[in-house]
Amino acid sequence: MRSAELPSSHPTDDAILDLVAGLLEEPEGERLHAHFGSCAPCEARYRERAGSWELGRARIPAQWGGAPELPAVARSRGVSWRVGGLVAAAAAASLVVAIVAGPERRGGAAGDHPFVALPSPEELMVTRGAAPGGNGDTWREGLAAYAGGEMVRASELLSLNRGSAYDQPMRLLYLASSLAFSGRHAEALRTLESVEEASLPEPWRGESRWMRFLLLRSTGRTASAEALLAILSREEGEVGDRARRWSAAP
Amino acid sequence: MSGHPGPQWPSRLCALLQAAASPAEPGPCRRALCEETWLLLRAALVSGLERQARRCGPLDREDLEDLASEKSLELVLAAEEGKWRVEDRSPGEIAGYLASVARNAVVDHLRRCGRMIRDPGLDWAESGDGRVAVHGGAGPPAREVRRADLLPAAESPDAAPERREFTAALAQCLASLPSRSQRVWLLRVLFDMSARDIAAHPDVEVRQDQVDVVVHRARHLMGRCMRKKGFDAEALPPGTFAELWRRFRIRSPAPSGGAGEEHEIRRIAVQPSD
Numbered sequence: 144m145r146s147a148e149l150p151s152s153h154p155t156d157d158a159i160l161d162l163v164a165g166l167l168e169e170p171e172g173e174r175l176h177a178h179f180g181s182c183a184p185c186e187a188r189y190r191e192r193a194g195s196w197e198l199g200r201a202r203i204p205a206q207w208g209g210a211p212e213l214p215a216v217a218r219s220r221g222v223s224w225r226v227g228g229l230v231a232a233a234a235a236a237s238l239v240v241a242i243v244a245g246p247e248r249r250g251g252a253a254g255d256h257p258f259v260a261l262p263s264p265e266e267l268m269v270t271r272g273a274a275p276g277g278n279g280d281t282w283r284e285g286l287a288a289y290a291g292g293e294m295v296r297a298s299e300l301l302s303l304n305r306g307s308a309y310d311q312p313m314r315l316l317y318l319a320s321s322l323a324f325s326g327r328h329a330e331a332l333r334t335l336e337s338v339e340e341a342s343l344p345e346p347w348r349g350e351s352r353w354m355r356f357l358l359l360r361s362t363g364r365t366a367s368a369e370a371l372l373a374i375l376s377r378e379e380g381e382v383g384d385r386a387r388r389w390s391a392a393p
Numbered sequence: 394m395s396g397h398p399g400p401q402w403p404s405r406l407c408a409l410l411q412a413a414a415s416p417a418e419p420g421p422c423r424r425a426l427c428e429e430t431w432l433l434l435r436a437a438l439v440s441g442l443e444r445q446a447r448r449c450g451p452l453d454r455e456d457l458e459d460l461a462s463e464k465s466l467e468l469v470l471a472a473e474e475g476k477w478r479v480e481d482r483s484p485g486e487i488a489g490y491l492a493s494v495a496r497n498a499v500v501d502h503l504r505r506c507g508r509m510i511r512d513p514g515l516d517w518a519e520s521g522d523g524r525v526a527v528h529g530g531a532g533p534p535a536r537e538v539r540r541a542d543l544l545p546a547a548e549s550p551d552a553a554p555e556r557r558e559f560t561a562a563l564a565q566c567l568a569s570l571p572s573r574s575q576r577v578w579l580l581r582v583l584f585d586m587s588a589r590d591i592a593a594h595p596d597v598e599v600r601q602d603q604v605d606v607v608v609h610r611a612r613h614l615m616g617r618c619m620r621k622k623g624f625d626a627e628a629l630p631p632g633t634f635a636e637l638w639r640r641f642r643i644r645s646p647a648p649s650g651g652a653g654e655e656h657e658i659r660r661i662a663v664q665p666s667d
Contacts, residue, residue, distance in 0.1 A: 157400035166401040179635035194584035366459040
């Protein structure tokens, strides 16, 4: 990498980076500090680099223990739904899965996370082509685990499924969501990015975009996240309202 | 600078990336390894992005920092997953690769924003005629500075002793603050960090809504202390930052979490490549 080659009495960008990163031996560090004492432009460069380094420490990606960036209103938001009545059809050519939403407030897992659990369908979700005991069972079990808040188990089951092409978008969406709840944000984002958004019906499509926004933020892609937030803020409906509240939060 | 042995960061980065690519159990050491790798990658990319921005077009400071964060995370994850293999790469090759990553990132970003400017003459390292392009934080048009302006002006005979006295007084006043207030004051006054970033800093245990209160109180105490010593704390003369940062550089607490103990950020022991 070519460095900015100022006149030879001034440190290069590489030297300043070495100093900021703590890679210099004591004598070399002392030489640089002595120079900064009498050279305001070089000291300003050092100050900018050191500031950028400390900013990086404040913005360590969440998957390595960095602070998730949440306004208070998002942190207090919880999820209220309940799984009841899973129904499986015995038909050879089709498998019917139904998850019925209820008003009961979810347990601690959702309340502690910024992510919003995916909505439960109020209509039947029909998958085809899986016989009982086949991949359709893992799809149903994965959804049941998700609904019960067992996100690690849900992600394992949903990642195993090799079901029909018809099911794939939804399966990947729920897989991404379970990974997000499990703290595996980078994986969740990659999974989500493999979902063809246009194939998702509402309200899942909107929720997938909200999840993408949160994952972009938590993986350090703040500029992309802010751009998506601006788009979501112009939309109608629950996700649009959520985006506008987020933008308005201090 | 004469006597500088050559950049150290590419070798360190090479060793870290190779360690990140090796299979290991998740845990505090793994997390610390990934953090250090990410920080060093990010710092190198910030430097590269600035150089490319001088060539291609103005880049807001915040966008530059975000791009560096985003690209460095992609690279760390790629190294972990074995998609970016560095064991056959020299430190110089890695540095060169990062330069190309920085260039592509700036070009893509500026094209998206419609702010692409192509003017190789603005890169003084290429023009060789002593012109330097400088961009402000909010992306104003580039201004040219003659290389001669970058040379240090001759100091008056009184300047060095005055600076030393000022720095010593500032350090004494700062040392009289509680450690929590010291850190918040340093991050705000030296780097103008936002309350959100200060609260998120790993060495600061202050809630975001408390940061400005702590800053205000610390500024008040520092101002009063410095005025008693006959100085104005708000105007930092040249040379003050470097000395202050050397004395008070925020260091990570010990891994055992001993309250009040501060140690160097623990270096992850890696074997450097030959």
